[in-house]
Amino acid sequence: MLLALPMTACGQDDQSRLITNEEAMEAAKDGKSIQRTDAEKEEYSRQLAVVDEMHLTQRVGSCVGIAKQGGAVICQTAPNQKVKIGRSEDDFYYENADNNGEIIIGFDRDEKRALIDLGIGKPIEYSFESRSYDISRIDGLPPSQVSTFTEAQLAHIRESSARKAEGFASRAETVGFQSGFDFPVKDYIKTTNFGAQRILNGEPKKPHMGVDMAAPLGTPIYAPADGVVSLADDDMYFEGALVMLDHGQGLISLYLHVNEIMVEPGQAVKQGEQIATIGSKGRSTGPHLCWRLKWRNRNLDPELLTKWPTE
Ligand SMILES: [Zn+2]
Numbered sequence: 001m002l003l004a005l006p007m008t009a010c011g012q013d014d015q016s017r018l019i020t021n022e023e024a025m026e027a028a029k030d031g032k033s034i035q036r037t038d039a040e041k042e043e044y045s046r047q048l049a050v051v052d053e054m055h056l057t058q059r060v061g062s063c064v065g066i067a068k069q070g071g072a073v074i075c076q077t078a079p080n081q082k083v084k085i086g087r088s089e090d091d092f093y094y095e096n097a098d099n100n101g102e103i104i105i106g107f108d109r110d111e112k113r114a115l116i117d118l119g120i121g122k123p124i125e126y127s128f129e130s131r132s133y134d135i136s137r138i139d140g141l142p143p144s145q146v147s148t149f150t151e152a153q154l155a156h157i158r159e160s161s162a163r164k165a166e167g168f169a170s171r172a173e174t175v176g177f178q179s180g181f182d183f184p185v186k187d188y189i190k191t192t193n194f195g196a197q198r199i200l201n202g203e204p205k206k207p208h209m210g211v212d213m214a215a216p217l218g219t220p221i222y223a224p225a226d227g228v229v230s231l232a233d234d235d236m237y238f239e240g241a242l243v244m245l246d247h248g249q250g251l252i253s254l255y256l257h258v259n260e261i262m263v264e265p266g267q268a269v270k271q272g273e274q275i276a277t278i279g280s281k282g283r284s285t286g287p288h289l290c291w292r293l294k295w296r297n298r299n300l301d302p303e304l305l306t307k308w309p310t311e
Pocket residue numbers: 192208210211212289290291
C-alpha cells in the first residue's frame with residue numbers, strides 16, 4: 001500500500017521539498033516520469049517506516065477477536081512480554097507473548113469475566129453475557145448403572161489420558177488461525193451444538209463441549225487452519241482415534257472418533273489439508289466428527305472461530 005504523506009520536512013523550503021506519492025501518481029497519469037534522487041527515496045522509506053511503527057503502536061496493548069463465551073482473542077504487546085491473565089484479582093496466572101508480542105487467549109463456555117494485563121497500557125477487562133446453550137433432555141432412561149470398568153479398561157483409560165495430556169502440552173510457535181477457521185468437513189449434518197446441556201432422567205450431566213457433525217464413514221476431514229499435529233493416536237479408550245492440531249501457543253482443535261488418520265505428530269499442516277476421515281471409533285453411536293477446541297483448560301466453541309475475526 002502506498003501512503004500519501006506530506007513530504008515537507010522541517011527546515012526545507014518549497015523548492016527543495018520531496019515529491020509526494022500523489023504528485024508522482026498525477027505525473028504518471030500525464031505520462032511524465034518523475035525521478036527521485038537517492039536522498040528522496042531514502043527519506044520516503046524512513047517516513048513509511050514511521051507510519052508502520054505508528055500502526056504497530058496503535059495495536060500494542062489491545063486485543064482483537066471474538067470476546068465472548070467460547071471465543072478467543074489475539075492480543076498485541078511487546079515481544080516476549082509477561083502477560084497476566086485471569087478471571088479475577090485472585091484467580092490469575094502468567095503467560096508469555098511470542099517473539100512478535102502476540103498472545104492468544106481463549107474464554108471458557110461459562111466464563112463470566114476476563115482480565116488481561118498486557119504490561120502496556122491499562123489492563124483489559126471483559127464481562128461476558130451468558131450465552132444460551134441448547135438443552136437436550138432425555139427422560140425415561142433405565143436407572144443409570146454405575147459404569148464399571150475392568151482393570152484392563154482402567155489401564156487403557158489412564159494411558160489414553162496421559163497421551164492426551166502430551167498433546168495438550170504442545171505450544172507451537174505460530175498464530176495459525178489469523179486468517180480464520182474453516183469448517184473441517186464440507187458436507188455434514190450438525191447434530192449437536194457446542195455447549196449443549198444434557199439432562200438425563202432430570203439429572204444435569206457434563207455439557208457437550210464439541211460440535212457434532214454427522215457424515216458418511218470415510219468423508220474427508222480437513223485442517224480448519226494452519227497448525228502442527230500435536231497428537232495422532234488410534235488407541236484412545238473413549239475417543240477411539242483422535243487427532244489434535246495446535247494452531248499456535250496451545251490453541252488446540254480436536255477430531256474425535258475418526259476412521260483413518262492421515263497425519264503424524266509433529267507434522268505441520270496447512271489450512272484445507274486432509275488430516276483424517278470420518279469414523280465411529282471409541283464411544284460413538286454412528287459415523288460423525290466430534291470437533292472440539294481447547295485453550296489451556298478452557299473449552300472453546302470451534303464454530304465461533306469460523307466467524308473470525310469478528311462475529
Ligand atoms: Zn461430540
